[in-house]
Amino acid sequence: MLQHPGHIARVQGISVGHHTDSRRPTGCSVVLCPQGAVGGVDVRGAAPGTRETDLLAPSNLVQQVHGITLAGGSAWGLDAASGTVRWLEAQGAGLDIGVGRIPLVPAAVLFDVMLGDMTIRPDAAAGYAACQAATRERPAEGSVGAGAGAVVGKIFGFARAMKGGIGTASFTVDGVTVGALVACNALGDVYHPTTGELLAGARTADGAALLCARDALLRGDSPQTILAGSNTTIGVVATDAQITKPQAQRLATVAHDGLARAINPVHTMSDGDTLFALGTGQSGRTLGLMTLFTLAAEAVAVATARAILLAGAVEVPGQARLPCWSDGLRPAR
Template sequence: MHDDITDVPGIRVGHDTNLEAGTGCSVILCDTPAVGGVDVRGGAPATRETDLLHPLCMIDEVNAVLLTGGSAFGLDAASGVVHYLDEHGIGYDSGIARVPIVPGAAIFDLSCGSATIRPDYAAGYHACEQASSGPIELGNVGGGTGATVGKLLGPEFAMKGGLGSASMELLGGIVVGAIVLVNALGDIVDPETQQVVAGTRNIAGKSSGASNPFGNTTIAVIATNATLTKAQVTKVAQMAHDGIAHVIRPAHTMFDGDTVFALATGSNAPEIQQNTATAALQVSTLGAAAANTLARAIVKAVRSASDLHGVPAASSLL
């Protein structure tokens, strides 16, 4: 076990990282189509294909998920992911062509590095080429490259966010994994010590002046090898948001676009029982595990980050 989302069988992760521009993207590839769900809690999301994941909609398979920097501009990277999957014959069989199903979400990282260089088609394609099932690099990598946290008083008081991942193994061989880009308005709190790990800095002799809270969002993917329906995996995504609220304070503000995707690969794991009470208990257990795993991944993200473009990381202030 790597203690990251690639511990879930059939999940691969790849990155495109631009340290000079302070941005990048990360792609979560599903070796076989996964059942997908999503839950959006923040007031300022930048997303792609989230309506498709609603349980009332027809398509119930996902081929990849894009987590990207660049705000709405960065969603262009999804086109590169779609092209890569198309070249490999991967996608929903419409009877005429295989259409790759690639939901995605973006963080606002334009204040760290360059505001004019954002992940694009080539970045998304390159991230797919780099995808592997091995251990995931954390911190200033992929979509978390330009992420920052603690911006309630404005970006000059922020600290470095980043990319984090974690996993948990449950009884019966079920694995739950999380990958997250931590770019929150709020502070990151260690749930064990209740101490702020990274957040708004108190800079001596400086006044906050007018607050500019724009430029946030924490986005994540939860994956499990359990077999779930579209409604059940959506419930797991919903419960996973508790992990965000547990360690990011405040969370889900009007200036955040907090979005959690969930994927169920159904590989090497028993199907959720059809008995209503038993199924509800199993889904609830998965949701609770997803929340705990996501919370741990968020803390790992900021602890793994390093200074970038004048924004200090938690590791440099120890």
């Protein structure tokens, strides 16, 4: 287990909340910054599901956003962001337009509708509930919120996959904190970012061991035909350093290095991998960009691994049981 990695809510100006649907494995998570934060985004996967990402371009007008929503439910889950907007408006947060305020809440979704009744997915009420639950305490991790229905290692078929989840981590240097929240629903396998140990992913045909998809592909094994967009790792990296909007964009870009350390393969044609960046500036301090970017990539890598280490197995009536890391599967010899 990765010990004492901190969490994203240690970033000043950030709170985090989850809503997990009890009817099937799905949910949403929110990262709130009601006082505003400069934002950036980098979409690396070829099959993304997103909302309000264009406003984050460094050359565009809006300079600050007020929250990020991560959700299951595929494209339907984007509706959860409407609930986040409504909750923030009730708190008086948002862009001042004279006659009121418009909370700006970019969002990204992952595909989890293969588990149970696909007509049950996060909506505006779920987004609102996640905001109501938001605190600055350590967020729950594993099979909760946007990670409730996450599944990893589907290259050789859904029935040979394993349970994914959501995880968080943070690091602090010279009074500046960088944290990440990552919901991992990757097509690929997930590795320990420090030891290189294979944690979860595609299993052997009998389901009893980890296959190691990379090795299988290198020796010429054929992957199963994969539904486009049925995978995705989404997340937020946040800092309380004082940064500019272009720097936030670069922070999101470099943070994907953390995904590449923990997931293989990553950024595929069937993944919609998307990372948002937030800079609250509330530490009142700056930090060299080399250090800042290093912390961001490390926080993302650790958060991704924790999403797997803390996930729980899932059993859906009429479907194969999907095991988790704690079931103790090891790579096949």
